[in-house]
Amino acid sequence: MKQILIADDHEVVRSGLRAIIETRADWVVSGEANNGRDAIALALKKKPDVAIVDYSMPIMNGLEVSRRIKFHGLRAEVLILTMHESEEILTEVLLAGVRGFLLKSDARSHLIAAVEALLEHRPYFTGVLLEKLLREYLSNKKDRSDVLLSSREQSVVQLVAEGHTNKSVSAVLNLSAKTVETHRASAMRKLGISSTAELVRYAIRTKLVGL
Known part of the structure; x- marks a missing residue:
């Protein structure tokens, strides 16, 4: 079966x-x-x-x-x-x-x-x-490999866009808060954005989160 x-x-x-x-x-x-x-x-x-x-x-x-x-x-x-x-x-x-x-x-x-x-x-x-x-x-x-987010960066972006704080993201992914912040900053740098609002818009546009 x-x-x-x-x-x-x-x-x-x-x-x-x-x-x-x-x-x-x-x-x-x-x-x-x-x-x-x-x-x-x-x-x-x-x-x-x-x-x-x-x-x-x-x-x-x-x-x-x-x-x-x-x-x-x-x-x-x-x-x-x-x-x-x-x-x-x-x-x-x-x-x-x-x-x-x-x-x-x-x-x-x-x-x-x-x-x-x-x-x-x-x-x-x-x-x-x-x-x-x-x-x-x-x-x-x-x-494209240099532009795409890593799996960790993608996971952090999704959780941030869902409203999680760095602390709760670190709990979900079993990472330190400092590591979460590093991934978040790296993702924002790759995407050329500077605010959480832009990060949320990116996550919605790429279907990482639903409306």
Whole structure:
């Protein structure tokens, strides 16, 4: 029996994904999470074969969940779900080593195929712009690597944009307050911004947080 983990902060989305997954007699939903931190805890406990993870989630986004799954050496392949198709998001997904990427609008018709591919450790990507974005990513990878935020910087930016103080960010990420401030300053320098308000706008624009 193949174990599937679902992580999305909208219950109706989780229910819809579960209904599709449960059409397969040899698959079972082993757990559901509504934020990134719970998703990691469930992945460590349940050790699923595939984790279906929303890109935009509270506390820790889908990419941070993916990185931590890899960090802990779990076997789970990750399928990132997103409502938004953009070069920026796709680039981040590829740099994080994620092998599955699916638009939520395609889930009804492509979810089964995507999970089947990941269970066989094959990549699965869909989307009208994917081929174009992939070409652009491969041609610009070196230039973009200096501009993109590191995983830690991205996590700090998300939590700050969600209203966390440096102290609470340090508690969530298990970092010192000084390290959090260093990551925050580095992110702002890379992005060329100088205020928390601009940081929040960046996080909203890149879908790190929802409106």
